[in-house]
Amino acid sequence: MTALSQVRDQLRKPKEIKEAEPRLPLRTQIALQLACVFITLTVLFPILWIFALALDPRNISRPDGLIPPGASLAAFARVLARPTSDEIGFLELARNSFVLASSVALFSVLIGVLAAYAFSRLRFRGREALMIAVLGVLMLPAVATIAPLFIMLNSVRVELPILGQFNLRQSLVGVAFAVISGALPFAIWNLKGYLDTIPKELEEAAAVDGATRNQSFFQVVLPLAMPALAVTAFLGFVSGWTEFYFVSIFLNDPSQGFTLSLALNKMVGAFGQTPWSDFAAFSILFAAPVSVVFFFFQKYIVGGLAIGGVKG
Amino acid sequence: MSAPVITAAAPGRRRRRFSPDARTALLYLAPAFAVMGIITFYPLLFQTWMSFTDFGLKNLSGKIAPNGVGIDNYVRIAESELNIPNFEFLRLLFFNLFWAFSNVVIHVILGVGIALILNTKGLKFRGIYRALFILPVIIPPIIVATVWRNLFDQDNGAFNMVLAGIGVLFKIPPDAFKIDWLGQPDDPFSFIPLPLAYFALLAANTWLGWPMNSVVATGALQSIPPDLYEAAEIDGANRWQKFRTVTLPFLRPAMVPYAIYGFVITFNLFYLSFFMSGGGPFGRTELFVTQAYKLVNDFQLYGVAAAFSVYMFFILMVLTLITNRLARATASYAD
Structure with a gap:
């Protein structure tokens, strides 16, 4: 996946440094301003x-102006x-x-x-094969496994203390399973990209001080990875929030x-007249x-987004 | 497929002081692969089995086992012999490829062009424009799709309203602008075999797609050292020569991978086709993802849907292999 990592590298480059702004010829300035407007x-x-x-009181289709x-x-x-x-x-x-x-x-x-x-x-046997497996899933749109997931989850009846008895397919739990199948490979790939940028020397220093692998992960790497964790969690949240x-x-x-959704x-x-004002108000509340x-x-998010959203 | 990335991590110079990696790796990977095994890899295998059966609504209860039908599902899909309306496999494949390709070309050109404008030194209000132009990126695509569905509505859509408003100035009756953007069966251009709905979808996806390309292009433009332009000027290069010899070599390594990535995204773009045209008119703006959805949801042809998804899987794999080769061929440009 050279393509994706290149995109990420580009986006992670430090942004511009302030420099003196030269003056544009007036004609160019006007032409570019017109284009931008x-x-x-x-x-x-x-x-x-x-x-x-959304503000139109007549619940029809066409606003007569901004207000x-x-x-x-x-x-x-x-x-x-x-x-x-x-009834909801x-x-x-x-x-x-x-x-x-x-x-x-x-x-x-x-x-x-x-x-x-x-x-x-970590270095271990089969690392490449497993990474390719993750990447292969990342490229696959979520719809691609919809038929088997439907059948499989449909055959599972669960009984839980609080939630009661239900068919896994006909529940948000089943939906969450399916959505996670798309979000997880993305999370792995995105977070790996970020962890790669954390200097190894920090962990080596911890090891010299006698830290175990686990201590090094929880006390050195994880705190440093917090921004990436937040961005990845947010992108996962968006995919769940708009899941359709x-x-x-x-x-x-x-x-x-x-x-x-x-x-x-x-x-x-809806057949017949769509209540467009209601639709507009709903869209705003949904997207906001x-x-x-x-x-x-x-x-912080744009860098993560560029390689995310593979699942549409 | 991802060899350069994987081999990039060189072994540490210091002697390893942690416990052996393999056992730790197993511990760290177990949760992820347990989950993926259950909800991704096993379903993929199950799907392959399903694709050789006539799995349908009657088999859902689990009491009646589906019958094996061999490669019948695959043959019927390839020959467009399914009992569902407007299904034509080759048309679907070519439309889907063309849809992705045409969108990406437009996105890249607009994205780079607008990034160049916004990167002009001395342009006023650059910050404001940059903030505004990110808006299409931050709105969830499902909302973008439904909003554009409204804009193109035949009776109440914004575009017909605006056209009628302009038409009044030229004494054209407003009834002349009842354009059925998303459903009109006749092609707008007799020499281009694409329905009007395609152009409507293209407009919506252009709105949605160029800003992110512009962000990527801006990142690349800002990485160009200004002295290169000065050197080119000293050598007497004109504006076009400066673009070709300085700007382009810096843009290419950023834009090529992003364009490839955009191609896969657009190829699998569910929301616009589903919500705006519903695949119409006559299934001519259907994509693989929307067709797969309908096979399961509307027609309950689970066996056929499974075979269809296997086709999708291989098409995507071929696309990924081709595009990765392209990316690697151009990557050397960057290094």
């Missing part, structure tokens, strides 16, 4: 459209109460998405960082743990939590 308009147009749509006449937050109130015809409110949908997203983030990073450390630091195809194939009843699909897929985090931490 045009690009800004194309970038902002869909976003502004959705905001205007439409009689703008109100009624659409937000409606989707918070009950976004689709299903926004908060419950969001809770299900959150549970799914957090478990994907947590498990992929916890399990991933151990494997990443082994690949990054496993949820939509596995679950068939709202009580099994419908998520925000399913409600979104139901809103745009991850987009805001992303926006403020983009410097």
Whole structure:
């Protein structure tokens, strides 16, 4: 995977150093400003459209301007109460998405960082073969194993003390399994890339002081890898938060743990008139939590994103 | 396939003081491979077995075993003989390849072009533009897809509205702009055998895709030492010559791997095709990933879906091998 590691190296390069800005000829300045303003308009147009749509009180399709006449937050109130015809409110949908997203983030990073450390630091037989296995899975889109996972999870009935008895396929637990299958190889690969950049000398010094391998991992490497762990966990969270195809194939009843993405699909897929204002308000509420985090931490996340998202 | 990366780690000079690596490695790798064994590798094997059966809805309960059908599923897929509407294997393959290729070309050109503009020394408000241009990257793709589905809506979409608004100025009745962007069966250009929905998807994915290319290109541009440009100027190079001899050699090692990576991502891009055109009109904007989804979810043809996924697996493997060879061929440029 030379391609991926090259991308990462490029992105991890230190950014520019401040230098004196020369003055541009006025004509060039104006031409470039016009180009930039045009690009800004194309970038902002869909976003502004959705905001205007969400504020429109008529719940139709077309906003009459950025702030439409009689703008109100009624659409937000409606989707918070009950976004689709299903008997399930926004908060419950969001809770299900959150549970799914957090478990994907947590498990992929916890399990991933151990494997990443082994690949990054330890020499053992079969290392190359195992790494290629991880990479092969990384290249595979999640949909590629959907048929066997459906059949396999469908045949498992579990009984848990708190959650009761259920079919694994028809539950968020089963969905989480499937999503982790995509998030884990990415976490391993991404974290290995980061661990490779932590100088070996630090661990060698620890070894001289008598630290064992485990102590060296937990007390030297892990604290240093915290930024990478956070970014990888966030990317895992986003993939769980917006997960659609496993949820939509596995679950068939709202009580099994419908998520925000399913409600979104139901809103745009509805026959007849789509309630566009409600849809717009819902989209904003759905995207906001991850987009805001992303926006403020983009410097740290973009490097991880460039090689992530392989699972679409 | 990843030899350069793997062999890069040289053995430490100091004498090893930790306990033998192999046993530790087993401990550290066990959780990950236990999980991957259960939810990835075993399903892949199970899938291969399923692909040789007629596994369907009736077998779901586990009481009736599916019948072995040999390579029947594979043959029927390759000959487009499935009992589902609008399925044509070769058309699907070529469309999917062309979809990925055309998108990546546009992304790279726009991404590099805009990065060059934003890298112009002395350009005002550069920071503001950079902050704004990252917006498409931070919005979850599922939302981007549904929003663009709304923009292209026939009755209430933004684009038809805007066109009608412009049309009024030229005394064209607004009813002339009821363009069915995502479902129109006739091709917009008689000499290009692609439906209008393809161009709509292309527009949406262009919006989605160029900013990240621009970020990668910016990183490469900022790694160019300014003295190289000065030296080129002293040698009397014009703007184009400076671009070709200084900028391009620095861009290439960053952009080629990213373009390859983008190709795989776009090849497997589920959300746009699924939410915007739904694969239509007549399955002509269907991709492998959306088709696989429909085989399982809409048609419950689990055996066929398994064979289909095995095809996908090999196509992706071939693509990965080819692209990695390309990446390595251009990598020497960087070193």
